[in-house]
Amino acid sequence: MPERTRRRILAIGAHPDDVEIGAGATLLAHRAAGDEVTVVILSSGARGGCAQIRAAEAQAAADRLGARLFLYDLPDTEISAGKATIELIESVVHAVRPDLVYTHSAQDTHQDHRAVHQAVLVAARSVATVACFQSPSTTMDFRPNRFVDVSAHIRGKLELLACFASQQAIRDYLAEDLVLATARYWSRHAGTPYAEPFEVVRERVDLVAPAQLHGIPRQQAMRAAA
Template structure:
C-alpha cells in the first residue's frame, strides 16, 4: 500500500466499455488499486477537479479530444501525477508524440493484465516518490476566519494539488464578524476543501498585539510544522489586526526561507506585489472554500464575480489568465513542487 495503508488511486480514460473494464479489473485485482473510469476528456477533467489520483491511464483514440491532446490539461489539474498512454495503435509517431507531450509511459495493446498492473503500479509509485522528494510544507497565517482563503485560497489549492502539506493558522475566532463556534466550523469546512490542516486559536478579535503572546503562538506552530513557505497579511492594510499579524509573523518566521504577504479587502493602495502566482484552474476551488463561510456571504468581497475578476485583473502582470498577488518579505530560491516552480517562473517585478 502507498502512504501507509492507503490504496493507490487510478483514473482510467477509455471510451470502449470492454477495454475500460479490462483495465479496471487488472488494476483492481492485480495491483490493488482503487479505479475510477472516465469515457472522454470532459469526464476526466471533472474527475480531476473533484478528486486526487496517483496515476492516470489514458487511451489515445477518444471522443472529442484525444488522449494526447488532453495531456496539457491533465498536467495543469494534476501536476506531478504520472500519465500512462495505452493504445492499440503501435505506431512510432504516437509514441514520439506521447513522450513529447510528457507522458510517463507508452504501452501498446494488447497488454497482458499482469504486465499492465505491474507497469502502472511502478509508474504510480515512482510518481509518489518524486512528489515526496519535492513536497513542501506551506503555512498560511491570518487574523480572522476567511482572511487566508480570500488572500491566497487559490494559491493554497495549487500547493495542495501539487502534493504539498498545507497548514492554515487562524489567530482569532472572528467574534466581531459573527458567532465564534459557527465561524470555526466554517473554517474547518473551508480547510477541508483542499485537505489543509487548520490550527485555530482564540486571540481577541480586533485586539491582536504582537507583544501579547502573538509571536510566541506563531513560533510554536512554526516549530511544529517546519514550513518552507509562509503566506500572511501585508503591513499595507487598514485593519489593525492584519498589521499586528504581519509584524508578529516577521519575527516568528525569521528562520523560514520564504515569506510572502497577500492582499486583503482592507489593503491600502500601498500594497505593491512583486510576485504573481499562476492560479489558473484553481479559482473555482477557492470559491468552494469561500462558500464554506455562509455567515459572511453578504460581504461584497465574497462575491464570486469579484473573486474571479480580481484573479483576472492580476493576471495582467504575467502570461496566465488568473493570478494571485504577493509582496515578498523573504525569498530563498526553493526547488519544489510544480506549484512552486510555476510561481518562480511567473515572477514579475
C-alpha cells in the same frame, strides 16, 4: 514527471476566511503539487459573527483544502504584534517547520492584519520564504512582486469561499464576481487567465515549483544554471 520535494506550507491569517481570500487558489495549487498545507487562524472573529459558526466554517474550508487547521482565540480587533502573538506563532512554526509562510501584508487598514504581519516576520524569521497576500482591506500601497498562476484553481477558490456562508451573506468582498475580477485584474502581470498577487518579503526558494513547471528537475536546473 520529475521528482519534486514535498514542501510544508503555512498560511497565517488573523480571522476565518482571510487566508482563503488572499491565497486560497495558491494553496489549492500547493495541494495539487503534493505540498502539505497548514492554516492558522489567530482569532475566531467573534466581532464579525458567531465564533462557533465561523470556526465550523473555517474547519469546512480547511477540510475542502485538505489542510490542517490551527484555530486560536486571540481577541478579535485587539490582536497585538507583541510577545504573546509572536510566541503563539513560533509554537506553530516549530511544530510545522514550514518551507514557506503566507500571511497578511503590512499595507492594510485593519489593525489585526498589520499586527499579524509584524508578529509573523519575527516568529517566522527562520523560514526560507515569507509572502504576503492581498486582503479586502489592503491599501493602494500593497505592491505585489510575485504573481501565481491560479487559472486551474480559481473555481476551487470560489468553493473554498462558499464554506464561509455566514460571511458571504454580509460581506460584499466575498461576491464571486469580485473574486474573479480581482484574479483577472492581477493576471495582467502574470500572462495567465487568473492570478493571485503576493509581496515576497523574503525568499530563499521559489513559490510554486518553477523547475517542475518547466519540466526540469530542480537539481538538473541548478546544474544547468551553474
